[in-house]
Amino acid sequence: MEGVATVTTRPSGELNVSGAPDAAGLLDLYGQMVLIRRCEERLGALFADGEVPGFIHLSIGQEAVSVGVMSALRRDDTIASTHRGHGHAIAKGLPLEGFFLELLARDEGLCRGRGGSMHVADTSVGMLGANGIVGAGLPIALGSALAHQQLGRDAVAVAFFGDGALAEGVVHECFNLARLWNLPLLFVCENNGWSEFLPSSKQIAFKLGELSAAFGLPHVAVDGNDVAAVAAAAADVVGKVRAGGPAVLECVTARMRGHFEGDAQKYRNPDEIARLAERDPVGIAARQLLKTGIDEAELTEVAETVERRVEAAVAAARGGRDPDFEAAKAGVYARAGGGHG
Amino acid sequence: MPARGAVMAELRYLRAVNQALDDAMAADPSVVLFGEDVGEAGGSFGVTRGLRDRYGPGRVRDTPISEATIAGAAVGAALSGLKPVIEIMFMDFTTLVMDAMVNQAAKAHFMFGGQGSVPMVLRTPHGGGLGAGPQHSQCLEAWFAHVPGLKVVCPADPVSAYGLLRAAIDDPDPVIVVENKALYAMKVEAPERLEAIPIGKASIVRPGRDVSIVAYGAAVKTARDAAERLASDGVEAEVIDLRSLQPWDEAAVLASLSGTHRLVIVHEAVEAFGVGGEIAARMADIGFDELDGPIVRVGAPFMPVPFSRALESAYQPSVERVVAAVRRTLE
Numbered sequence: 001m002e003g004v005a006t007v008t009t010r011p012s013g014e015l016n017v018s019g020a021p022d023a024a025g026l027l028d029l030y031g032q033m034v035l036i037r038r039c040e041e042r043l044g045a046l047f048a049d050g051e052v053p054g055f056i057h058l059s060i061g062q063e064a065v066s067v068g069v070m071s072a073l074r075r076d077d078t079i080a081s082t083h084r085g086h087g088h089a090i091a092k093g094l095p096l097e098g099f100f101l102e103l104l105a106r107d108e109g110l111c112r113g114r115g116g117s118m119h120v121a122d123t124s125v126g127m128l129g130a131n132g133i134v135g136a137g138l139p140i141a142l143g144s145a146l147a148h149q150q151l152g153r154d155a156v157a158v159a160f161f162g163d164g165a166l167a168e169g170v171v172h173e174c175f176n177l178a179r180l181w182n183l184p185l186l187f188v189c190e191n192n193g194w195s196e197f198l199p200s201s202k203q204i205a206f207k208l209g210e211l212s213a214a215f216g217l218p219h220v221a222v223d224g225n226d227v228a229a230v231a232a233a234a235a236d237v238v239g240k241v242r243a244g245g246p247a248v249l250e251c252v253t254a255r256m257r258g259h260f261e262g263d264a265q266k267y268r269n270p271d272e273i274a275r276l277a278e279r280d281p282v283g284i285a286a287r288q289l290l291k292t293g294i295d296e297a298e299l300t301e302v303a304e305t306v307e308r309r310v311e312a313a314v315a316a317a318r319g320g321r322d323p324d325f326e327a328a329k330a331g332v333y334a335r336a337g338g339g340h341g
Numbered sequence: 342m343p344a345r346g347a348v349m350a351e352l353r354y355l356r357a358v359n360q361a362l363d364d365a366m367a368a369d370p371s372v373v374l375f376g377e378d379v380g381e382a383g384g385s386f387g388v389t390r391g392l393r394d395r396y397g398p399g400r401v402r403d404t405p406i407s408e409a410t411i412a413g414a415a416v417g418a419a420l421s422g423l424k425p426v427i428e429i430m431f432m433d434f435t436t437l438v439m440d441a442m443v444n445q446a447a448k449a450h451f452m453f454g455g456q457g458s459v460p461m462v463l464r465t466p467h468g469g470g471l472g473a474g475p476q477h478s479q480c481l482e483a484w485f486a487h488v489p490g491l492k493v494v495c496p497a498d499p500v501s502a503y504g505l506l507r508a509a510i511d512d513p514d515p516v517i518v519v520e521n522k523a524l525y526a527m528k529v530e531a532p533e534r535l536e537a538i539p540i541g542k543a544s545i546v547r548p549g550r551d552v553s554i555v556a557y558g559a560a561v562k563t564a565r566d567a568a569e570r571l572a573s574d575g576v577e578a579e580v581i582d583l584r585s586l587q588p589w590d591e592a593a594v595l596a597s598l599s600g601t602h603r604l605v606i607v608h609e610a611v612e613a614f615g616v617g618g619e620i621a622a623r624m625a626d627i628g629f630d631e632l633d634g635p636i637v638r639v640g641a642p643f644m645p646v647p648f649s650r651a652l653e654s655a656y657q658p659s660v661e662r663v664v665a666a667v668r669r670t671l672e
Contacts, residue, residue, distance in 0.1 A: 078421060102454075112454030119452040128420050129453060133444050139413020140445065146414055147421035150373060150399055157417070173407035177414070180405065332451050332489050334458035334513035337541050337588065 020228040021071070023292040029071060029227045030285040031302045033063040036087045037282055038303075038310045039096070043086065043103060043117075046314070047261045052103050056117045059087040061225070061256030064281035065190050066091040068230025069158065069249070072238040078126040078144040079158045080137030083118050084190075085130035088160055093125040096313040106320025113323035114331070126155075135161060135168030138187070142174050145185035145246075156184040156241050164195030166204050166211070175215040178246035186241045187217070187248045190224065192255040197267045212248040224251025225281040228288060254279045352531035354524045357499035358388050358464070360535065361506035362426065366396050369424060372510060375402040376411060376428030385430050386466065386525055408434050412441035412463065416515075419461040420449065424510060432467035432519065433476045435485075446515040447490030458513040462506070468521040468559055468609055469646045469653055478646035478653075480558075480610035485517045486587040486619075492540055493586040495519040497561035500531050501584055504538030512540060519586075521559040521609070543590035545597065549579035552603040552667050555594055555620060557583040560607040560639075560658055567607075567663035578667060586616055594620060595628050602633040603670040607663055612640030634670040639663050 021029060040060050046052045059066065066087030073079070073092070081088040089099060094110060102109030102120050109115075110122050121129035128144060131137045141159030148155040165171060166189070178185045195203040212219035218240070222233040230251055237247050256276045258265045265273070277283070286299055330336065366372045374389060380403035383390030393401035404411050408429055415425040429435050435442070442463065450458040469478035486493045492514055496502040502520065509516035546561060547568050556564040561582045568578035579597050583589055598604050604624055606617035617638040624636060639658045647653050 080417065110454060111452060111456070114454050115452040119448075121449075121453040121456060123420065123453065123457045128417065129449070131445075133440055136413065136440055136445060139410045139441060140417035140420070142410065143414035143417025143419070143423075143425070144421040145417075146373075147418045147423045150418075151371070151422055157421075170409050170413065173405070173410035176405055177407060177410055181402070328451075331455050333492075334450050334455075334460075337539075 020232045023289065023294060026228055026285065026289055026292070027294060027298070027302070029067050029231060030282070030289060030299075031306065032067045032091055033227060033282050033285060034302055035306045035309065036063045036066060036090050038306050039090060040086055042310055042314060044257075044261055046104070051318075052117070053105055054116050054118070056103070056261050057084040057259065058257045058261060059084045061254045061276065061280065062190055062192060063087050064227035064230050064285070065188065065224045065251040065253055068227045069188055069234045071231045072234035073158065074155065075125055076153065076155045077158065078128055078141070078148070078155065079160065080128045080141035080144065081130045081160050082137060082162060083130060083132055083134070084162065085120070085160070086117065089120050089122070089127055089130065092122075092127045094120070094122045094127060096309060097316045098122070100313040100317035101320045104317040104320065105323070106317060107323040108320045112328070112331070114328055135165040135170045137161060138165075138170050138174040142178055142183060142185055145178070145183040146181065148184050149181070154242060156186060156238060158186045158188055160188045160190060163189060163191040163193065163200045163204060163208070166208065167195070175211070175217060179215050179217055182245040184241050185246045186238060187246070189248065189250045190253055191250055192253050194255050194259070196259045208248065208250050218247040219250065220247065221250040221252060224253030225279050225284055227281055227285050256280070348533040349530045350533045351528055352499040354499045354502050354520075354527040355386065355388055357503040357535070358506060358520060359390060359392070361503045361510075362389065362392060363395065365426075365507060365510040366392065366400065371422060372424045372426060373400045373402070373418070374426050374428070375404050377404055377406055377430050379403060379428050384428065386522065388464075389428070408437035409441060412438035413445065415461040415463070416441055416445045416449065416459055419459040419515075420457055424460050426462040426464060426510060429463060429465040431477045432465045432481050433479045435463070435465055435481060438463070442485065442491065442515065442517075443488050447488045450514065451490060459515045460513045461515050462509045462518055463515070464506070464518045464520065466520045466522040466525075468523050469657060470523045472648060472650055472653065474648040475645040480608070480641075482517070482519050482586055483610060483615045486616060490515070491587060492516040493519065494540055494584060495521075495558040495586055496584065497524070497556070497558055497582045499527060499529050500535065501538060501544075501582070503535040505540065505584060507537035508540050511537060516540070519558065523559050538584065541585045541588040541590060543584055543593040544582045545579060545593070546582045547578065547580040549577035549601065551577045551601055552605060552670060553579045553581060553594070553597040553601045554605045554607060554663065554667070555581045555583055556607040557586060557616070558609060560609050563658055563660055563663055564607050566660045567667065570660060570664055571667055576667065576671065589620070591623060591627075594624060595631075598624055598628045598631045602631055604632070604636045605639065605663065605666045605670055606636070607639045607658055609658060610640055611643055612638050613643050615640055634672065637666040637670050639666045
């Protein structure tokens, strides 16, 4: 199968990647990646124009991870995301208008304009929030997996995190506890090689596969820019997590933009940036599709459909209201009462 | 509140907490407990004794020594249908749960625009007097009370310990329940049938006309003892057990101040930047016209909790200091 990179396993070799999606399935995954790409390009432009406030961190170049992993999940499976979480959110099924309304800080947004890019959530589809704190999603996903296990649900929880988060202590705590309690928890490391402004090689003294092995966690590494490979690996590993306990899926990917929008990336070698196009997951999937006999016109149609959806969502977001301050202040507690704050 | 004519029985603080957990778990299968040594060992102080046998190792789980993940997992579990009650063995160790509590638990309901909430409880003992030293004695409740989205209660007696914990477990928001280690052995005559006590409501534990003494936790007993001593000199102090720190019962404190026109606030926590400072500031504002004397605080000095008994006994708020504070405000 083209594009499937390394697959490492525990010594027992109990995990193996099998079964890539067929052409129709790949076209669907491609469409979702194009949707995420277009949403983020649009957000980048809106941010540059001052229409999206705050900070945004784009996942351009990492779409195959979101789409591939989510293709193996059900609606009742839960995920905890990161500061670079737009792709996770869209792939998990957040309504596009509500998503854009939120990022444009509108009252009709999914979080009523209180969260924005770094906190967007939709609990109705099991998306337990982007997160402004590196590594914080791991314990949240672990707790969600605990709830699935304890309440007898056969759902799984997924913790997304970057390779930069490997330096956070909770990673080690969560690997340990997930193994001890045999939780239905998949750790997905989006290894894009960067910890903010420094290469992870200067930040992380160990290999994730070796760390996983130390905790007795099955570890699968996959080319995170090949959506078919990610989908196949995710289908396999999610099935095993659902049936039998925690695992680590390492998706080797590329951050095609800066750490945040507006990052001039002076710390980055221009040659490396120039080579990123070769690893563009959207381009890789397009080439795979063309080989299967799907023609350019179909890809163009996908792009046009996506463009219409995104522009409709942007238009809706632009038409939204500013949130009301008093309503926001009244929304701190689910059950307010008592004294003064 | 005790029903009229209720049968009275002896109740210990530690037993009251255990009973509240037991009753909450019996009433609601989504209530789970986890923390360090809460299962097989029954808790470092014995609070959770017997619960693992009764409800099984799934609902009462021993965790490794991973406070950040204990609290973070409680957030995720609470967002996914459980009502977790976690124990952090000493309040000093809550320094390690701050991301989960401050950035996650406190914010989720608000920053997700009202989608869901985090119905979790963090139980933790604070307080000195046991020679436990600088890292096993601190009263850090003001840190949590400062964070919008968290609720904080601090029961002063066994009946409150039961009632506030039941209310905390039933509450849809994250609640920090602060127990005082020195109170675990406290016993009182209590009604056999215990009930939840609403969060945010203070209790007047001793009526009086001359001065209001507001306290919480172990300081309530100090305040009551001071009131007894003052009474022998003809000064009638009204003692208010705050019970809840966030939200706190501003109306009850103002009503008492409106009757006595003098206010003293007592807590075991460090006085500077503490709960007493907040109460004093509010009463100096909305209660300004009622005040006939300075608002005086009695708390710990601005230093770590010392180890030596000679030092620690001078460190903790005493009956003498409360009496002196009352004298000052009456001058």
